[in-house]
Amino acid sequence: MVQLVKQLFNAKPEAYKSPDCLSLLKFFCGELPQLAIELAGIPEFSKKKVPDQVKCFGSVSGKMKLLLKSFSANYLSIVEQALTGGRLGVFLFENGTEIAKCMLAQPLYVKKLGSITAKVSALYSQIDKDTLTHANATLRQLIYWSSDPSFSEQVMKKFYNEFGRECKIGGGSMQVQERLRICQDNFVELLESNKSLAF
Numbered sequence: 001m002v003q004l005v006k007q008l009f010n011a012k013p014e015a016y017k018s019p020d021c022l023s024l025l026k027f028f029c030g031e032l033p034q035l036a037i038e039l040a041g042i043p044e045f046s047k048k049k050v051p052d053q054v055k056c057f058g059s060v061s062g063k064m065k066l067l068l069k070s071f072s073a074n075y076l077s078i079v080e081q082a083l084t085g086g087r088l089g090v091f092l093f094e095n096g097t098e099i100a101k102c103m104l105a106q107p108l109y110v111k112k113l114g115s116i117t118a119k120v121s122a123l124y125s126q127i128d129k130d131t132l133t134h135a136n137a138t139l140r141q142l143i144y145w146s147s148d149p150s151f152s153e154q155v156m157k158k159f160y161n162e163f164g165r166e167c168k169i170g171g172g173s174m175q176v177q178e179r180l181r182i183c184q185d186n187f188v189e190l191l192e193s194n195k196s197l198a199f
Contacts, residue, residue: 025089029093030091040060050145071102078092083116101145118139119159124183127179136190
């Protein structure tokens with residue numbers, strides 16, 4: 001299935017917009033993370049606190065850990081391909097909370113997802129406002145849940161640098177004003193999540 005999704009990203013734009021392709025991508029990014037979480041038996045946890053890794057993932061079997069790791073790697077690969085191909089869609093980040101939850105057991109994938117979502121959250125001239133909002137919500141959730149103390153600083157710096165690059169390209173014309181304000185508001189919200197770092 002993952003190979004089919006990757007082939008669709010490399011296909012012509014008409015194939016990418018086909019109903020079959022979109023339904024496959026929506027399943028992979030929307031329903032599959034929730035199914036993986038249910039199969040692995042990962043409990044619900046607070047959206048504002050760092051979860052106890054042992055309590056949440058300690059009882060997950062080896063096969064289920066492999067499933068979560070495989071999903072995480074393939075999801076990141078698909079998003080990176082979509083990002084380089086300019087084919088980002090809101091469906092890639094609509095289910096961001098569950099996607100972040102799937103990756104929490106693998107710190108490397110959390111860092112990669114944080115870096116990607118920070119970049120996407122800053123691309124106000126290239127993507128629609130729904131994608132901006134969902135990518136930022138995913139990033140915010142990762143910041144709350146990450147057990148790495150330097151993670152917030154890394155993703156905020158990435159967001160800031162990407163926003164600076166985007167301002168050189170995207171400017172501030174009337175066509176992008178609404179998305180520019182959303183992007184600025186998103187950055188302020190991230191700073192608010194860690195006020196000591198913001199100062």
